[in-house]
Amino acid sequence: MKFWIGAAAQTASMSLIWAQLYIDSKCYGVHAFIVPIRDKQTYKLLPGVLIGDCGLKAGLNGVDNGFMLFDNVRIPKDNLLDKYSSIDDQGKFVTTIKNDEKRFGLQLSALSGGRFFIASNCSALSLQALTIAIRYSNERRQFKGPKDTEEKKLI
Secondary structure, eight states: OEEEEEEETTTTTTEEEEEEEEEEEEEEEEEEEEEEOOOOOTOOOOOOEEEEEEOOOOSSSSSSSEEEESSSSOOOOGGGGOOOOOEESSOOOEOOOOOOHHHHHHHHHHHHHHHHHHHHHHHHHHHHHHHHHHHHHHHHHHHHHHHHHHHHHHH
């Protein structure tokens, strides 16, 4: 199950899913798959797929965020994104990177740019908020007016 997936609640008909790859009950680690989640004609959810809407959030409400849950959904081997590993015609796992941890790290590296973008955006927005708060507090301080009579005469 995963929450806060963009375009999941009402919009998407396909999704990129990171899931454990099992072949003959042996786990080959986390891999990326393209998974259909809705019927192309009726747009109804496919069997084993549960989707819900996460509702409003603090920002970017134009993005349709939802959650997904999969229950016994089988994915064809052709839906495996196979840049670093694949399944041959005999159903055997084949990879160019033998070390599981390195392969996993390379697969996840594609997500790092997005994570960096989110963090840097948060930093920039925080600086803007701080600037607004400082300007506002400065205006409020000046609005209260002078406290001693000498300053009042100058105004």
